[in-house]
Amino acid sequence: MADMIGRSEITCILQESKKDEEDTTKSLNGDQRKLDASEAEAVDSEYEPIPKKNYEPAGIIAPHGSPKKRLNIPDPKRDNVGKDKTLYKYGNYSRYYGYRNTKDFHDVRLNVFAQHKDLFVGMEILDIGCNVGLLTMSIAKEYSISHITGLDIDKSLINQAKKFIQRQRRNFTGIERSGYPFNVTFLHGNYVVRNAVLLEVKERQHFDLILCLSVTKWIHLNFGDDGVKLAFKRMFKQLKTGGKLILEPQPWNSYKRRKKLTPEIAENFNAVRFYPKDFTEYLLSDAVGFSRMYELEKPTHDVKGFQRPLQVFVKDG
Ligand SMILES: C[S@@+](CC[C@H](N)C(=O)[O-])C[C@H]1O[C@@H](n2cnc3c(N)ncnc32)[C@H](O)[C@@H]1O
Numbered sequence: 001m002a003d004m005i006g007r008s009e010i011t012c013i014l015q016e017s018k019k020d021e022e023d024t025t026k027s028l029n030g031d032q033r034k035l036d037a038s039e040a041e042a043v044d045s046e047y048e049p050i051p052k053k054n055y056e057p058a059g060i061i062a063p064h065g066s067p068k069k070r071l072n073i074p075d076p077k078r079d080n081v082g083k084d085k086t087l088y089k090y091g092n093y094s095r096y097y098g099y100r101n102t103k104d105f106h107d108v109r110l111n112v113f114a115q116h117k118d119l120f121v122g123m124e125i126l127d128i129g130c131n132v133g134l135l136t137m138s139i140a141k142e143y144s145i146s147h148i149t150g151l152d153i154d155k156s157l158i159n160q161a162k163k164f165i166q167r168q169r170r171n172f173t174g175i176e177r178s179g180y181p182f183n184v185t186f187l188h189g190n191y192v193v194r195n196a197v198l199l200e201v202k203e204r205q206h207f208d209l210i211l212c213l214s215v216t217k218w219i220h221l222n223f224g225d226d227g228v229k230l231a232f233k234r235m236f237k238q239l240k241t242g243g244k245l246i247l248e249p250q251p252w253n254s255y256k257r258r259k260k261l262t263p264e265i266a267e268n269f270n271a272v273r274f275y276p277k278d279f280t281e282y283l284l285s286d287a288v289g290f291s292r293m294y295e296l297e298k299p300t301h302d303v304k305g306f307q308r309p310l311q312v313f314v315k316d317g
Contacts, residue, residue, distance in 0.1 A: 089261050091129070092152070092154035094157065096131050107138065110139075110142075116296060120139060120143035121143060125146075125209045127148060128151055129191070129214070132157050133186055136161070137165065147184070147185070148183065149186075150184065150185070150187070151191060152189075153188075155188045158187065158188040168180075196233070199230065199233055203238055205237070209239075209243060210235050211245075211246050212246070212247050216231075232279075244314050246296075247279070247283075247313060248311075249311075250308065252276050252277065284313075291316040293311055294311075296309075296312060
């Protein structure tokens, strides 16, 4: 399986993640604070622990340092893993793909998407919670899409993605300026609007495809049942007729380990009455309006927690 975004590019973006952590003043919820280089990724214990040997992706040859140092893949000892987990209260892990794509940096969900290229070809796409944009850019590069917008609540992640794509554009030597890297935009923002009225007045049908991959748990924990419901309604409203939502929800049992991350999260967790098992029925109800759902093949991943269903919800006319 050919890499979607090349290995050297991935190495580069992972290295930039680290550099940006050192350089960037992070501002979430007005909490301005300089990230210390030693503050590391909190391993997301929603997933089963990744065996240590898997931290080293295969086949990367770089000149200096240990593989972990070169690739900025967290070392629990060096990085004080778990020191301040509230930094990642949105699931905004800066080295998420270092954990997720353990095998040759390849994202196994792309294997599934490759079997369903028709979902992507020629499409105007929104990727909600795009993190540093690795998956977003792979899709932009490989699937002859029209355009993809990656949105994330974490400004420093979006800045990394923007920097990376700007450099790709600067280094571009071709003539045709319509495909990758010109067909991707990164935006900073919270997908959850403040209230339902805003949905009514502001939304317009713009996208053929919306991706919401491994994000619902974080919306749920931070913005409660109402936040998830508003997000689902917004997705429906932003899709054109015939448009599709690809949803990869995290299961309820993965929420529990995160329930004490912040006081708001604890409060929202205890107030949950709308569970991930209820999502499908809700999305297909009149409250939202999707007319049908089908599942894509489950990606195969060494880590069981990443073998999540990929659901496609269709907005018919
Ligand atoms: C676990 S990561 C998943 C990244 C990517 N979607 C994937 O599956 O590879 C969750 C991402 O969602 C983002 N996120 C969480 N809540 C969000 C919100 N309300 N609006 C936009 N992005 C959000 C986080 O910052 C984080 O980058």
